[in-house]
Amino acid sequence: MAKEEISAVLPVEGFVKLPVVLKVLGIGKTSWWNGIREGKYPRAAMLGTRTARWHVEEIRALIAKYRAEAGNESTEDATDGK
Numbered sequence: 001m002a003k004e005e006i007s008a009v010l011p012v013e014g015f016v017k018l019p020v021v022l023k024v025l026g027i028g029k030t031s032w033w034n035g036i037r038e039g040k041y042p043r044a045a046m047l048g049t050r051t052a053r054w055h056v057e058e059i060r061a062l063i064a065k066y067r068a069e070a071g072n073e074s075t076e077d078a079t080d081g082k
Helices: 001-010 018-025 029-038 056-082
Strands: 044-050 051-055
Touching: 001 018, 018 029, 018 051, 018 056, 051 056
Parallel strands: none
Antiparallel strands: 044 051
16 A cells, blocks of 8 residues: 555554554454464554554554565665576
């Protein structure tokens, strides 16, 4: 998802619901929940007994991390002659 699209979907601050998180990351529910169990993704903030939301700041940080990793991989590929 392009930066402009993410900015349109994610608020500047606050919390987001799971469908928004899945949309901006481009993954499914099962991958998301498995990633939480593995420590790969942030845990939800429980706003009630059945109300899970994620901090926008944590989701933005996750996106930035993956973009940085993707940038490093493409740089490494270029230097390796791949």
